Amino acid sequence: MSCLANPAAAEYLSDQRERIEHVEQSFGILGYDSAVRVAGRAPVPIRIGHREYAKGLGTHAHSEIQVYLGGEYLRFEAEVGLHWEENTAGSVVFQVYVDGEKRFDSGILRRDDPPRPVHVSVAGARQLALVVTDAGDGIACDGAHWAEARLVRDPSKPRPAEAAQTPLDIAPFARVVTCDPERRDGCRAGRLEEFPAEDVFLEQELAPTRGGGYVVPVWQGDQGCIGLVWAERRVLTELALHFPARGPVPSAEGVRVEYWSSQGRMDDWGAIGQTWWQGKWEPLPGTLEVGEREWVYRIDPTVPEFETRAGVHKIRWVLPGSTVPPRVQRLSARTRGCWQEGRFRIELERPLPGRQGEIELYNGYLLDAAGKPAGTRRRWNLGEPLHLALRYTTVPRLPDRTVIRLRTPEAAFGVAVEDVLAHGCVYVPHGGVFVVPAASPLSLAAYKRQIAGRQTVLARVRQMPDQSFARAQEVLLNPRSARDPILLSLACDNRKIVVQREGALEMDDLDVTPSVGHGTTEGFARHLEERWFPIPVIRRQEGDLVYQQRTFVAPLGEAPLPAGAPWLYEKALGVVELLVENRGAEAATAAMSLAFTRKRPQPGSQEVMKEPLTTLQAGPEGITAVAEGRLLALVRLEADGALAATVTEGTVTLSGQLPAGASARCVLYLPRWEAKPGEEASIPDADRLRAATKEYWRGLLAPAMQVSVPEPLLEDVYRASQVHILIAARNEQEGALTVPWIASMTYGALDTEAQAVILAMDLLGHHQFTRRGLEYFFTRYNERGCLANGYTLMGTGQNLWTLGEHGALTEDREWLRKVASRIEQACRWILAQREKTRGPSGVPEAGMVPPGVLADWERYAYYFYAQGYYCAGLRAGAELLARIDHPAAAALRRAARDYRQDILRAYRWNQARMPVLPLADGTWVPAYPSSLYCFGQTRDFYGGVSSIGHDVEVGANHLLELGILDPTSRDGDWITNYMEDVWFYLHPGLASYPREAMQEDWFTYGGFSKLQPYYTRYADVLALRDEVKPFLRHYFNTFFPMLSSETLALWEHFNQIGAWNKTHETAWLLEQTRLMLVMERGRELWLAPFVTNAWLKDGSRVAVTNAPTRFGTVSFQIVSHVAQGYVEATIAPPTRTAPRALVLRLRHPEGKPIRSVVVNGRPHRQFDARRECITLRPGPGPMVVRTHY
Secondary structure (H helix, E strand, O other), X not given: OOOXXXXXXXXXXXXXXXXXXXXXXXXXXXXXXXOXXXXXXXXXXXXXXXXXXXXXXXXXXXXXXXEEOOOOEEEEEEEEEEEOOOOOOOEXXXXXXXXXXXEEEEEEEEOOOOOEEEEEEOOOOOEEEEEEEOOOOOOOOOEEEEEEEEEEEOOOXXXXXXXXXXXXXXXXXXXXXXXXXXXOEOOOOOOOOOOXXXXXXXXXXXXXXXXXOEEXXXXXXXXXXXXXXXXXXXXXXXXXXXXXXXXXXXXOOOOEEEEEEOOOOOOOOOOOOOOOOOOEEEEOOEEEEEOOOEEEEEEOOOOHHHHOOOOEEEEEEEEEOOOXXXXXXXXEXXXXXOEXXXXXXXXXXXXXXXXXXXXXXXXXXXXXXXXXXXXXXXXXXXXXXXXXXXXEEOOOOOOXXXXXXXXXXXXXXXXXXXXXXXXXXXXXXXXXXXXXXXXXXXXXXXXXXXXXXXXXXXXXXXXXXXXXXXHHHHHHOOHHHHHOOEEEOOOOOOOOEEEOOOOOXXXXXXXXXEEEOOOOOEEEEEEEHHHOOOOEEEEEEEOOEEEEEEEEEEEEOOOOOOOOOOOXXXXXXXXXXXXXXXXXXXXXXXXXXXXEEEEEEOOOOOOEEEEEOOOEEEEOOEEEEEEOOEEEEEEXXXXXXXXXXXXXXOEEEEEEEEOXXXXXXXXXXXXXXXXXXXXXHHOOOHHHHHHHHHHHHHHHHOOOOEEEOOOHHHHHHHHHHHHHHHHXXXXXXXXXXXXXXXXXXXXXXXXXXXXXXXXXXXXXOOHHHHHHHHHHHHOOEOOOOOEOXXXXXXXXXXXXXXXXXXXXXXXXXXHHHHHHHHHHXXXXXXXXXXHOOOOOOOOOOOOOOXXXXXXXXXXXXXXXXXXXXXXXXXXXXXXXXXXXXXXXXXXXXXXXXXXXXXXXXXXXXXXXXXXXXXXXXXXXXXXXXXXXXXXXXXXXXXXXXXXXXXXXXXXXXXXXXOOOOOXXXXXXXXXXXXXHHHHHHHOOOOOOOOHHHHHHOHHHHOOXXXXXXXXXXXXXXXXXXXXHHXXXXXXXXXXXXXXXXXXXXXXXXOOOOOOOOXXXXXXXXXHHHHHHHEEEEOOEEEEOOOOOHHHHOOOOEEEEEEEEEEOEEEEEEEEEEHHHOEEEEEEEOOOOOOOOEEEEEOOOOOXXXXXXXXXXXEXXXXXXXXXXXXXXXXXXXXXXXXXXX
């Protein structure tokens, strides 16, 4: 049944917004009859080439627009093309999917391509998906148009008369509330301010009277106020107040109808329409019709929240002149949605005679025998099948979709009616519930036979060979990711040099642009010297001339600064070597130049004035640049007279005839301290400086955990990653504090992401870096004990959690005593926040920290990710204090246990109200909520790319590794299976992998999220579940898409989006690498728990030395002799605290089981051949373990 307007055969999608069920796009907001919308900017017309269109949809790659068809249409038609703009960089591909099957692919379209016509049959189809990809080259300038997008109706499908049915009344699915009519705003705290207690509950829920109906509370000024609050944002068309059949009806004079309006009114990257706490009450445009016992308010459809389908959470009626509290029998609210009626059968796999279950309809109504609405609740005799007659919503499915909520003694969850209709049935083994249309002959037994051969992705992965390093590299390494700059400095030094890929240098006060050749160079290549040192080497060739640029920052002087940080020197010297070699048989004309640009800040402005550096002059040491009494640069020429130097307008040029077989070198020295003229004489030559630089970095990494594996690239990345983190960091208080930046040149030390940097370096043994980083954050706590360092408040929990890891790793009780007061204060701040949500009795948020933000997204909510970190931080703080016998430890431990229970209670409350999720094996599992009061996936209810990340990157899956949910429990099974089966393939996110590629090579394109995968911490979950093959697949598949093969740094997102050298991502890579090799599990220490069996081929070696653990430092070496039938491991166990057991995992490359084990020459029987593990009791000395197969 349809209730859509526009009876013409062709219906423009921009006029049928009700049919657009869901939109995702990587930038901006979907434009209706306009190009992609950008918040705060006026709409731009749809234009492809030289033609403008009045009708259509404007989007931006990567995007997907899902359209509900309901079998009512014959064709979809449009003209597609790239949005015309001056920049020609854009390129997109348009695709049309009908019920999941691709029916159209435009190929790559660019700015100057003409519109491409689209004619696709949709006869009998249920859903249309309009997809735009970025053509594999990033999303820059990728505005895209579905011009004149329209559906052609099937004339054989009867169309009911317009408005033949009244949309469902959704008021019963809201909370009936009252609130102060004089207060028009929401929470008065910003994202970095403590949430006021009085703003947590902005409304008071009203209970119905014994006889039904509500007494409207009267507030100051004789104003009555009653309203509705939904969990979802609803697109409303009509409101009504219904008064009792008897009694007075208040005067309608001066009545106000208001809605909770938004500030942004659109969904975008960082902003959303509104939340319960973010918005403001504004008059709702519309007209009031006053009846004898009913007031009906017809809403103006041009209200921005309804026109864009963003929707609203709240509405209220304000009744002035209410000296006596008015009585209202009921409220009603109607949407644009349509409905149908149907019958369904629900049965239990294992009936429970004599037991009762409960059924509740959400966004739907039960029907009685006469087909009349009969409420939303009923009981169910669990001993026999239940037949339900329902009225349920059809278009749009979200946010008004109908959910059957079931509760049995064994389970509580929801089943979406749309899922039953789309899939033919829903079978939930948890609780043994089977839901099917009543007319279907399908039985549960028959359905189980249908799906008998299907498997989850995880089940398939466990049966596959290990993912290989080479396969992941071949498929997932993006060569475009190697276009990143590189940052150079000494470790944690504030004097930075950015070196662009082509070799240009950028500093605070000076830019230098090297150039070589005559504009015809080719064969560009860049790498790090000796594969990992922070010395980028660039090579170009012009004929027989090979040019090379080598850049680095060298320590100058004999000793570090007295602050105690071994990495800081008073003098840091930038060095740029330009070398040209003539590899030909004849002389050739060579040319090299250095262009200098002076940079000066403009007083009272953020603008920087740039001008050529004109103070270059020749001297006895070379060409110097002096400005304002400071030596800025020195250029030395080593050319044996073959090249001559000239200076013009801030540029040093070296050119001349270079003999065959000869070479010439020019070296630029850049003092990064306040060098005085004359100091150039004391600058050593470049070769000595380069040797000193390498020794400096070797020395910093030497005490840390050393790793040797059969993949040289991974070894190099492991070393380079530590260097990248040390270089990105800054310092304060003359080096006493380390500022752990989360990227080279952006973001700074965010309170959340910087904790990963601190943790990873700690796990590798850089304890001094970690301690100074933690002490830096101590200076950022406020007087109440809250960490608010420019991003979130949630960093308080994450910082405490990181502190806990540091305390367990180092057992530094003396330092803990020094910082104990700060730890206790932060813990008590969390406890104080929890008291604010106790509120009315029975609210699910009781005991949670008040709403807030997680990352860029401005949406306040009770995110389970944040609650998990607050709880883990509180628990960690309590354990730290217990280590030093602090008197507050016991009470804080109890509070942390209570907090966990509060989180679990809220989690189960929300989970019971959400539709179950499908798995690849044909079964369905309970959902995992990202935030309280979100009864589905976040992406279903909010637009913008940021919303996608809130279901996985910062979703409730983190409760598994944070110890709130047991990762080995059924919750762990449900979450990991759904992510693997659906989520990791469902959303292209920012990766933009073609659907066909993900389906064909599911093994390599799966196993990782597609927005910011290192945020997900999925490797930790898999490790806690001891999932060896899934761990390896995730580790390798996540690694390569983010990697720059030239700098060995990681990007923030896919396709070079976001920050380059994102050390937050780098940190999690290091943490996962350590996890692969060394892992604590309670009182056990596991060695090589997730090493691929490919690294145990004959002759291979895996070695780890100086690995810090909670038991002390451990080292081990594994050498494979599988050709002789054995593998030998040598272990130096930790000595600080003996673990209960050492567990060594040795996986034969051909999967052969362990046959016998010899330890220190004696037979050893404690091994598990199935798990490929050997359990050892550590003794006082080294252990030699020989494992035979």
